[in-house]
Amino acid sequence: MIPSETTVAIVGSGLIGRAWAITFARAGCKVRLFDPDPAVPEQAVAFVGSVADDLAANDLLHGSTPAETLSRLSCHAAIEDALDGAAWVQECGPEVIAVKRETFARLDAIAAPETILASSSSALLPSAISEGLTGRSRCLVAHPINPPYLVPAVELVPAPWTAAEVMARGEALLRAIGQTPLVMAREIDGFIMNRLQGALLEEAFRLVAGGYASPEDVDAGIAEGLALRWSFMGPFETIDLNAPGGVADYVSRYQGLYSGLFEGMKQRVDWAGPVLETVLKSRRDRLPEERLAERQLWRDRRLMALSAHKKRADEDVGR
Amino acid sequence: MIPSETTVAIVGSGLIGRAWAITFARAGCKVRLFDPDPAVPEQAVAFVGSVADDLAANDLLHGSTPAETLSRLSCHAAIEDALDGAAWVQECGPEVIAVKRETFARLDAIAAPETILASSSSALLPSAISEGLTGRSRCLVAHPINPPYLVPAVELVPAPWTAAEVMARGEALLRAIGQTPLVMAREIDGFIMNRLQGALLEEAFRLVAGGYASPEDVDAGIAEGLALRWSFMGPFETIDLNAPGGVADYVSRYQGLYSGLFEGMKQRVDWAGPVLETVLKSRRDRLPEERLAERQLWRDRRLMALSAHKKRADEDVGR
Numbered sequence: 001m002i003p004s005e006t007t008v009a010i011v012g013s014g015l016i017g018r019a020w021a022i023t024f025a026r027a028g029c030k031v032r033l034f035d036p037d038p039a040v041p042e043q044a045v046a047f048v049g050s051v052a053d054d055l056a057a058n059d060l061l062h063g064s065t066p067a068e069t070l071s072r073l074s075c076h077a078a079i080e081d082a083l084d085g086a087a088w089v090q091e092c093g094p095e096v097i098a099v100k101r102e103t104f105a106r107l108d109a110i111a112a113p114e115t116i117l118a119s120s121s122s123a124l125l126p127s128a129i130s131e132g133l134t135g136r137s138r139c140l141v142a143h144p145i146n147p148p149y150l151v152p153a154v155e156l157v158p159a160p161w162t163a164a165e166v167m168a169r170g171e172a173l174l175r176a177i178g179q180t181p182l183v184m185a186r187e188i189d190g191f192i193m194n195r196l197q198g199a200l201l202e203e204a205f206r207l208v209a210g211g212y213a214s215p216e217d218v219d220a221g222i223a224e225g226l227a228l229r230w231s232f233m234g235p236f237e238t239i240d241l242n243a244p245g246g247v248a249d250y251v252s253r254y255q256g257l258y259s260g261l262f263e264g265m266k267q268r269v270d271w272a273g274p275v276l277e278t279v280l281k282s283r284r285d286r287l288p289e290e291r292l293a294e295r296q297l298w299r300d301r302r303l304m305a306l307s308a309h310k311k312r313a314d315e316d317v318g319r
Numbered sequence: 320m321i322p323s324e325t326t327v328a329i330v331g332s333g334l335i336g337r338a339w340a341i342t343f344a345r346a347g348c349k350v351r352l353f354d355p356d357p358a359v360p361e362q363a364v365a366f367v368g369s370v371a372d373d374l375a376a377n378d379l380l381h382g383s384t385p386a387e388t389l390s391r392l393s394c395h396a397a398i399e400d401a402l403d404g405a406a407w408v409q410e411c412g413p414e415v416i417a418v419k420r421e422t423f424a425r426l427d428a429i430a431a432p433e434t435i436l437a438s439s440s441s442a443l444l445p446s447a448i449s450e451g452l453t454g455r456s457r458c459l460v461a462h463p464i465n466p467p468y469l470v471p472a473v474e475l476v477p478a479p480w481t482a483a484e485v486m487a488r489g490e491a492l493l494r495a496i497g498q499t500p501l502v503m504a505r506e507i508d509g510f511i512m513n514r515l516q517g518a519l520l521e522e523a524f525r526l527v528a529g530g531y532a533s534p535e536d537v538d539a540g541i542a543e544g545l546a547l548r549w550s551f552m553g554p555f556e557t558i559d560l561n562a563p564g565g566v567a568d569y570v571s572r573y574q575g576l577y578s579g580l581f582e583g584m585k586q587r588v589d590w591a592g593p594v595l596e597t598v599l600k601s602r603r604d605r606l607p608e609e610r611l612a613e614r615q616l617w618r619d620r621r622l623m624a625l626s627a628h629k630k631r632a633d634e635d636v637g638r
Contacts, residue, residue: 123576145544145545150547151543151544151547151548152543152544153539153540153543153544153545155540180539180543180544182532182536182539182540182544183533183536184531184532184536185530185531185532185533186530186531188526188529188531188583189576189579189580189583190576190577190580192526192531192532192536192537192540193540193544193545194576194577194580195522195525195526195580195584196519196522196523196526196537196540196541196545197545197554198522198576198577198580198581198584199518199519199521199522199584200515200518200519200554201554201558201577202518202577202581202584203514203515203517203518204515204554204555206514207507207511207514207515210507211504211505212503212504212505212507212511213501213503213504213511214502214504215555216555217501217502217503217511218511218515218553218554218555219552219553219554219555219556220472220499220501220553221472221474221501221511221512221515221553222515222549222553222554223549223550223551223552223553223556224470224471224472224499225464225470225471225472225499225501225512226464226472226512226515226516226549227546227549227550227553228469228470228550228622228625228626229470229618229622230541230542230545230546230549230550231542231546231547231549231550231625232542232621232625233538233542233618233621234537234538234539234540234541234542234546235516235519235520235523235537235538235541236523236534236535236537236538236598236601236602237538237542237602237606239520240602240606240611241611241614241615241618244611245608245611246599246602246603246608246611247595247598247599247602248595248599251590251591251595252591255589255590255591257442257508257509257513257517258509258513258517258520258521258590259587260508260509261508261509261513261514261517262517262521262587264507264508265517265518265521266585268578268581271570271574271577272570272571272574276566276567276570279555279566280565280566280567282555283555283556283559283565283566284565287556287559289564289565292559292560292563292564292565295560296560298636298637299548299552299560301636302551302552302632302636303547303548305628305631305632305635305636306547306550306551306628306632307547309624309625309628309632312624313621313624313625313628316624317617317620317621317624318617
């Protein structure tokens with residue numbers, strides 16, 4: 001799938017949909033925006049216009065100009081129009097199973113037979129979304145971390161009946177637009193990233209609930225500690241480089257330590273219990289609630305700067 | 320504790336000790352190196368000389384020149400000489416409880432009464448190391464991620480009898496030399512960072528063992544996904560910014576999802592079982608064992624570049 005010859009339909013053009021629009025359009029795809037609320041696609045285009053210069057300044061438009069990126073977007077009031085000629089549909093509706101099923105039934109009825117139907121769902125399994133559809137073999141989940149134009153990883157998750165050829169085309173398209181597809185062999189709740197995040201968060205809440213550490217010390221232990229290496233290697237390469245003989249040596253030296261820790265990790269912590277007051281106080285002392293939106297913009301600017309840094313470091317130091 | 324007026328003794332001058340020597344010396348401390356093998360301190364000084372230019376080029380010597388940093392190091396064949404005038408002892412011996420206890424008994428007998436005795440131990444509790452010593456209230460663990468001159472986080476862990484004043488002086492010294500101390504309220508196996516890493520690794524091994532994902536997809540999900548935000552915020556700030564109403568809103572929206580995942584996480588995965596072959600094959604396909612050392616140098620150069628980037632982004636975008 002060559003991006004400049006590929007048309008993508010965004011079905012649901014809110015927060016996630018508009019971010020996908022940037023991600024596809026900067027790489028050269030034609031992007032057709034639809035939303036049940038006909039005002040939303042125009043708002044999405046306005047949003048793209050508002051961030052395009054910043055993205056260009058951080059070398060995040062993949063060589064496209066802001067004007068070229070915007071010129072590839074079109075708004076459509078009818079879903080049939082949005083799907084016209086689309087090789088890929090990126091569905092970005094609410095995370096409600098009944099809504100997803102209804103949307104996918106409609107997409108399956110309208111879309112040309114070779115069109116791939118991808119859901120951005122983070123919490124619903126592709127089997128639950130596409131079960132019973134005539135075209136269920138062309139359905140999958142393509143779950144981004146928002147916003148995908150700043151975070152490359154996208155989980156590609158098949159239902160048991162998703163065709164291997166569909167997964168292969170999805171992987172090729174995502175790579176062609178510069179994302180990093182994680183191609184799952186089969187579905188599981190939480191996919192890859194929310195499972196890893198959930199395991200880490202559970203232990204973070206436990207340390208605070210047990211009175212061992214403050215929320216800010218946990219954050220510092222990640223942001224000034226573990227995540228520095230993880231941000232360019234991931235956990236397996238990290239441990240592979242942390243024992244003289246590599247990962248097998250690491251497991252033989254340290255599994256005993258981790259196995260001992262695991263005994264204390266089997267009991268769930270109620271995140272909404274007393275620990276939440278501690279976490280909430282720590283966060284609101286540092287950031288009043290009315291400044292959350294401003295801080296989200298800060299986060300996105302830091303992500304832009306980090307992305308530009310990683311690109312430079314890939315070239316200067318190697319990847 | 321003003322670094323330029325503080326003398327630090329490194330007891331055990333191998334891999335960890337020499338990295339601590341850089342960390343203290345670049346900030347202005349006098350650093351006195353000792354090792355049971357009298358050849359090792361000289362090798363440590365040679366190592367510092369070999370990396371100092373690179374560190375200076377990445378603005379990682381805290382304004383000191385390579386020559387100034389080196390001039391603050393001295394080698395001592397007798398432990399009594401190394402401890403002479405030291406306000407802080409950083410012990411970096413083998414992770415064997417009998418050896419640690421013997422070393423700490425000796426340090427407690429020799430060091431001036433106000434000297435703080437800190438162990439770099441990652442896996443032994445400070446209570447086990449200092450139990451029974453006359454000066455046990457001045458003993459603690461100061462556990463770095465190696466190398467501390469590239470990774471700021473240091474866990475400060477008290478035994479039940481460690482004096483609050485000792486913890487406060489330790490925190491002040493580490494902050495003064497530019498590290499980020501995580502001040503634990505009480506000890507627990509694995510401290511903060513190895514517990515968080517262990518929880519994440521357990522789930523990483525589970526995903527691979529269950530045939531859901533490949534090791535390289537797990538690594539990409541962290542390095543091109545979750546760890547981008549974590550590398551400048553940590554997990555609590557990340558979720559605080561991931562729901563419109565902040566962390567309490569996040570917990571109320573998503574705890575159900577994570578709670579459902581947790582049920583499948585209660586059974587340990589044997590990291591040395593069949594999954595290890597999959598991980599090992601993935602790693603060795605990407606990096607032959609004979610190139611591990613070379614790749615460790617790459618990792619350290621990437622950490623240097625990342626550290627320089629974070630300093631710039633703290634200034635340009637804000638922290």
